[in-house]
Amino acid sequence: MSERIIAVIPTYNERDNLPRMVERLLALPDGIEILVVDDGSPDGTGEWVAEKAAAEQRLHLLARTAKNGLGRAYVAGFDWAVSRGYDLIIQMDADFSHSPEDVPKLIAGIRRTGADLAIGSRYVGGIRVINWPLNRLVLSVGASYYVKWITGMDIWDPTGGFKCWRRQTLEAINLPSIRSNGYGFQVEMNHRVWKSGFLIAEVPIIFADRVEGTSKMSKKIVVEALLMVWGLLFANGLRRSPRHRSKLSSLTS
Numbered sequence: 011m012s013e014r015i016i017a018v019i020p021t022y023n024e025r026d027n028l029p030r031m032v033e034r035l036l037a038l039p040d041g042i043e044i045l046v047v048d049d050g051s052p053d054g055t056g057e058w059v060a061e062k063a064a065a066e067q068r069l070h071l072l073a074r075t076a077k078n079g080l081g082r083a084y085v086a087g088f089d090w091a092v093s094r095g096y097d098l099i100i101q102m103d104a105d106f107s108h109s110p111e112d113v114p115k116l117i118a119g120i121r122r123t124g125a126d127l128a129i130g131s132r133y134v135g136g137i138r139v140i141n142w143p144l145n146r147l148v149l150s151v152g153a154s155y156y157v158k159w160i161t162g163m164d165i166w167d168p169t170g171g172f173k174c175w176r177r178q179t180l181e182a183i184n185l186p187s188i189r190s191n192g193y194g195f196q197v198e199m200n201h202r203v204w205k206s207g208f209l210i211a212e213v214p215i216i217f218a219d220r221v222e223g224t225s226k227m228s229k230k231i232v233v234e235a236l237l238m239v240w241g242l243l244f245a246n247g248l249r250r251s252p253r254h255r256s257k258l259s260s261l262t263s
């Protein structure tokens with residue numbers, strides 16, 4: 011039987027982006043399904059999904075009532091997808107920063123490498139970011155080095171949010187105990203995977219700034235992430251290397 015693939019997309023006020031995003035994802039090969047996790051967007055994003063999903067079996071809505079941050083939305087969405095047995099779970103934003111046409115590249119990357127997690131990477135082998143102001147780019151690239159330096163994780167783009175997960179990897183990392191949001195969420199998820207000795211592949215992607223809609227990025231999210239990284243180091247017993255190497259070596263040998 012072929013693999014069942016689902017893209018999990020958190021939304022808060024993405025009515026201007028989501029219809030085109032859904033259309034382009036549904037046009038991809040492999041019969042990819044979509045789960046939108048909406049936190050009661052005042053602009054009617056959730057209502058649009060509910061209406062569209064009534065006629066489109068590959069589109070699903072997980073409607074939540076309060077805006078609780080990207081991390082909480084993903085944990086709920088991943089839990090939904092894992093409990094329904096999807097094999098590959100794509101993590102991506104609704105705002106076209108992550109191109110739907112790169113999804114097959116991520117899927118090919120995880121299949122080719124046999125990795126447990128494929129990260130769509132802005133920074134592996136160069137910098138590929140379109141239309142970001144210089145200060146934001148410097149912050150993001152700087153944050154990548156900072157995370158690498160403190161945790162020891164060998165990942166070029168540890169704060170990115172465009173990924174392809176194997177269900178088994180999500181099942182292995184104790185999702186309900188993940189507490190962080192925003193960039194901290196991306197780093198904490200990667201750290202769990204890396205610490206357990208799973209294999210992570212970085213697939214080069216081009217990242218573009220959002221065109222429609224408004225940003226939910228805040229100073230609080232950045233500061234939370236910068237501090238949280240130290241917590242990860244302590245949680246790993248001050249080790250800057252994975253606790254278990256077994257899975258990694260068996261995959262690479």
Ligand SMILES: Nc1nc2c(ncn2[C@@H]2O[C@H](COP(=O)(O)OP(=O)(O)OP(=O)(O)O)[C@@H](O)[C@H]2O)c(=O)[nH]1
Pocket residue numbers: 019020021022023024047048049077078079080083102103104105107219220224225226227
């Ligand atoms: N369900 C839910 N989705 C959220 C929440 N915050 C952000 N999102 C969604 O998560 C994705 C990423 O958020 P963005 O606002 O694009 O964050 P960003 O990419 O750091 O910043 P910009 O691209 O500059 O806006 C988008 O699809 C948002 O709609 C939230 O609290 N709940």
Ligand SMILES: [Mg+2]
Pocket residue numbers: 103105107220
């Ligand atoms: Mg964005």
